[in-house]
Amino acid sequence: MDDVSFRRLHRSMLLARRIDEEAIALQRQGVLPAYAPAKGQEAAQVGSAAALDLTRDFAFPTYRELGVAVAMDVDLVAYLSTHLNIWHGGMYDSQAARLAPFNAVVGGPVTHAVGWAMGAKLDETGGAAITYFGDGASSQGDVHEAMNFAGVYRLPVVFFCQNNGWAISVPTTQQVAGGSVAARAAGYGLEGVRVDGNDVEAVFEATRAALDRARDGGGATVIEAMTYRLGPHSTSDDPGRYRSLADERAWSERDPIARAARRLPEVEVAEAERHADEVVEQVRKGLLELTPRPAEELFSFVYREPTTALLEQQRVWKESLDV
Structure with a gap:
């Protein structure tokens, strides 16, 4: 990856982290009713979304894909309006943004993406879908049905699992038989790839290869990005009740943003910080100015x-x- 592209990925990850922190602060201040933090998963989200061709592909997120929205340059005030609870699905134009309204149903966006991919194949648009879900959602029946359907019809879709180690409070080891989501792909005739989800460049390359394959008629791919949710599952969760502080500290040392920053000159990192501060202020102001819809x-x-x-x-x- 060239330096310009890598700087863009780092900038997006940093912005996603700062907006995420601001959203948590707004929830604690009573502005947002609830919020699902994404801290620690920025590389998985930004790296995968950056690989999309926004002229023909489409992304289907869960409720935790702030980094995807940032990488796809979605209006963040309009995106976060759903958390403000004044509009269902966000106030941005999903068709223009190529990002579906985020979905709070566990495993819900997976079937939607497969349906879109079937339409894309029938219409011969040349585009591919990417759908996001967690390791916990991978145990849902809808996800297995979607993968089987995609395998039978060789659909242009990428199943992107962010394995952050926890299905709320249940560790992956206790709810994913065999320990690997990517390994399940073989049972449906799909490609399965496991990637370091805290390495933004590795995620980008793996997703780009899967999207290229999907668009070329090679069928679907399951990507399992191994990462870690550094914060709580939601603002109503207390992760200290089910995991150790030592584990959190160990994963903090593998922070994807700090990891990317080490490749960049300090002056560029400082500029990215200034840019993030400016955008956060704009987003905060925009959210506070929103009024209830008719x-x-x-x-x-x-x-x-x-x-x-x-x-x-x-x-x-x-x-x-x-x-």
Whole structure:
């Protein structure tokens, strides 16, 4: 990877970390109802998303892919508006951004990505889908069905598992038989790759190769990025109840951002820090300025054509306002 590209990856990772820290602070201040931190997983997220071709590919995130949104240059105020609880799925244009609304259903985005990939294959668009999920979600039945479907139809999709060691409070060793998500790929006729999820360049290269293969008709790939969630599962979680401080410290020494920064001159790292500070201030200001959406939008965009039941609910709601 050339120096310019690597600097861009480091800059995105650093920005994702700073926005993540600000989101936690906003939740503690009562601005955000809840938040799922991504600290420690920036290389896996940024490195994989940076490999996408945004003219034809599409990404399907969970609720923890802030680094993906940053790497894809999504409007971060619009993205984080979902956490502010004033709009479901974010206020950005998903079609234009090539990033689906984030999904809080465990394993939920995996089936959506496979459906999109089937459409892309039938339409011959030449694009590929990437879907994100965790090691815990890999045990969901939907994920296995999606992989089997992708294998049977040789669909252009990359299954990107961020194995951060914990399914909330359950270690991977207790919920992934065999200990490897990537190894499961063989059972569905897919390629399986395990990569150092804290090495942003390695993640980028592995994902780019998988996307190229998918677009060329070679079928799906399961990528297992081995990383670690340095923070809690969510702002309502206390990781100290189920893992040791020594383990956290050991993984902190493998921090993906510090690791990338060692390849760069100090002046470039300092400039990236200044840029991140500026963006964080803009995002914070933008979030605080958002106001609730019109209440009637509760009934908008649910279906392309509103159903009889939905129209009846809307009528009852309007009548309740007049009481």
